[in-house]
Amino acid sequence: MPVVKEGLKKLYFPSTVLKLVRNGPNVPAVSNTLTFRVPPSMNKFDIKSYLSNIYKINVLTVRTANMPAKLAGYGGNTILKRQKFKKAIVTIDEEFKWPDAPDSATFGIQDAVNERSRMLNRLKGWRMRPSHDIQAAKAAEAAEAAAKDAKA
Structure with a gap:
């Protein structure tokens, strides 16, 4: 089994999830900066070793920021909060371009709309x-048949 040289944790089979999120509006669509949502327990060395060993990305720098829990709303007598997370801004050696948004017809959104209308129709009766x-x-065929009967 491979042993990771950097970081404090040995990484055999990763059980943590690094979620790639879009950068803010001030960052261009093509750049060498990526933003990840990572668990608060990961440090910079763990993030760098994770990306370099699992995804074979050449990481230049890692900057992290702990994001606090935010108020999400009220649920009855309780206050709901979003979970806190750590944001990691990673600089890589090559440019990264986000893929174009998929077409809704090929992505299956229209199928979901059709399925919803079928379910709503199903709920109207047995x-x-x-x-x-x-x-x-x-109805048009029935009107035409009635008009033919009236002429005859």
Whole structure:
């Protein structure tokens, strides 16, 4: 098993999660600075060894900041707080560009919208009802059939 040389912890199978988040509005989209949300227990050496050994990223500098818990709202008689975390700003040796946002049609958002409408239709009664387009087409066919019967 590999033993990490830097950092205070031995890193065999990582159980911690480093979440890559978008930089602030003042940082350009293409830069060599990455921002991560990390657990408060990780230090700079652990973050550098994690990124260099697991993801093979050449890390130049690591800056960290402890972010306090924030008030999220009120739930009944209790005050809800968001969990505190540590923000790590990592500088790497090559430029990083965020990928473009996925198209909603290919990403499956439209399928989720369709599934929601099917579920809402299902809740209206005991049977599945056809969509409004199909109902309108059937109503038009029935009107045409009634008009033919009236002429005959």
